[in-house]
Amino acid sequence: GENVEQHPSTLSVQEGDSAVIKCTYSDSASNYFPWYKQELGKRPQLIIDIRSNVGEKKDQRIAVTLNKTAKHFSLHITETQPEDSAVYFCAASKGSASKIIFGSGTRLSIRP
C-alpha cells in the first residue's frame, strides 16, 4: 500500500547548525513531494515542494532532494534559527490535487 516513512522522529540541533530529515515512499507512481511545517496548535504550512522531474530545489535556507530510483527524499535546513523549531512532515502524492500521504513527523528543536 501507500506509505511514507520519516526519520528521525525527534531532532535537536545547535542554533546555526544544519538539520536533515529523511523520508522514503513506497508508491512508485508518486510524483509530488511537499514538506509541511506545523507549529504547536497551528495548521500544517507548506514550506517547500518538489516534483518528480526535478532532483533538487532550494529556497533560501531550505532545500529538498529527491532520488526517484531509491524512492528517497530529504529536507535540509541550513543555519538553523529558533523559529525553525516545529514538527516537520514529509508527504507524497500522485499529482494534481491528489490525496497526500504524510510521514509520521519530525519534531525539530533548535538549542540556543
Next chain:
Amino acid sequence: DAGVTQSPTHLIKTRGQQVTLRCSPKSGHDTVSWYQQALGQGPQFIFQYYEEEERQRGNFPDRFSGHQFPNYSSELNVNALLLGDSALYLCASGGGAYSYEQYFGPGTRLTVT
C-alpha cells in the same frame, strides 16, 4: 485574498452524537480534501471532493461523510461519534486539475467525551 477557513475552531461532543464541520477553500480553488490528525501523528486522508462529488476516499468508515456545495465550500459529517474520533480535523484546498499544491485551514479541534 482569503485563505482556507474552517468552522468551528473547537467542538465538544458526547459519544453517539453527530457533528458537522465546515470548510471554505482558498479563493480560486475548487478541490477540498479532509484530513484527521490525531495527537502526535501526521494527518490521515479522509476524502476529497471535486465538482460536488467524492473523488477519493481513505480508510475511514461510512460514519464519515461529506458534501461539497456549488460555491466549492464543503462539510464533513461524522455520525455515531466514538472517543477515538477525537482529533484535529483539517481541510485542505487545491486548485484543480493542474495544480499540485494543497493549503490547509486552521482545523477544527473535536473532543468526544
